[in-house]
Amino acid sequence: DAGITQSPRYKITETGRQVTLMCHQTWSHSYMFWYRQDLGHGLRLIYYSAAADITDKGEVPDGYVVSRSKTENFPLTLESATRSQTSVYFCASTPDLDNSPLHFGNGTRLTVT
Amino acid sequence: AQRVTQPEKLLSVFKGAPVELKCNYSYSGSPELFWYVQYSRQRLQLLLRHISRESIKGFTADLNKGETSFHLKKPFAQEEDSAMYYCALSGNQGGKLIFGQGTELSVKP
Numbered sequence: 144d145a146g147i148t149q150s151p152r153y154k155i156t157e158t159g160r161q162v163t164l165m166c167h168q169t170w171s172h173s174y175m176f177w178y179r180q181d182l183g184h185g186l187r188l189i190y191y192s193a194a195a196d197i198t199d200k201g202e203v204p205d206g207y208v209v210s211r212s213k214t215e216n217f218p219l220t221l222e223s224a225t226r227s228q229t230s231v232y233f234c235a236s237t238p239d240l241d242n243s244p245l246h247f248g249n250g251t252r253l254t255v256t
Numbered sequence: 257a258q259r260v261t262q263p264e265k266l267l268s269v270f271k272g273a274p275v276e277l278k279c280n281y282s283y284s285g286s287p288e289l290f291w292y293v294q295y296s297r298q299r300l301q302l303l304l305r306h307i308s309r310e311s312i313k314g315f316t317a318d319l320n321k322g323e324t325s326f327h328l329k330k331p332f333a334q335e336e337d338s339a340m341y342y343c344a345l346s347g348n349q350g351g352k353l354i355f356g357q358g359t360e361l362s363v364k365p
Contacts, residue, residue, distance in 0.1 A: 185342060186300075
């Protein structure tokens with residue numbers, strides 16, 4: 144599934160800094176998602192998007208901002224990073240929620256010091 | 257509200273033993289349920305979905321609406337089944353796919 148890529152793979156940042164995680168997919172999938180993976184919590188949905196210029200909050204949106212100006216990109220921005228946002232972030236996409244699986248990126252491991 | 261619960265963080269079995277990974281859900285409508293798997297150093301990927309009623313890698317899962325469960329079963333576990341397994345639910349609420357906490361399956365030789 145080289146069609147969905149996340150960058151960077153690893154990021155260390157300081158508390159209070161703004162950081163943007165990138166997600167790019169080459170399939171023109173309509174739906175894109177951002178999840179964070181934490182021990183004991185599994186995968187929690189941060190934000191998702193049903194199409195370009197359409198985004199909606201997931202379970203844990205506070206402290207995050209997303210945009211979807213182009214179908215293929217879905218960046219996730221931490222406006223002022225906090226230590227509680229240390230996590231592994233996964234981006235995913237799918238053309239159709241009913242009939243197609245989610246395709247996941249490799250993840251970005253973010254550490255906030 | 258949508259909710260998925262996987263009560264076991266870790267499940268350890270011996271090779272050849274049966275395995276059942278539990279998943280319970282809460283949803284007021286008609287849910288779509290899935291199992292995703294993450295093998296070591298690999299991406300999360302779909303294992304199976306309830307509407308397909310298929311068996312993948314020997315795994316099956318039956319949706320029990322009365323018990324609001326979607327347990328994943330395999331009669332004879334293999335070492336290569338060792339992975340992290342996530343149960344997920346999609347409702348008719350505009351695109352949300354909610355995951356459970358995950359269960360790590362360890363199959364010992």
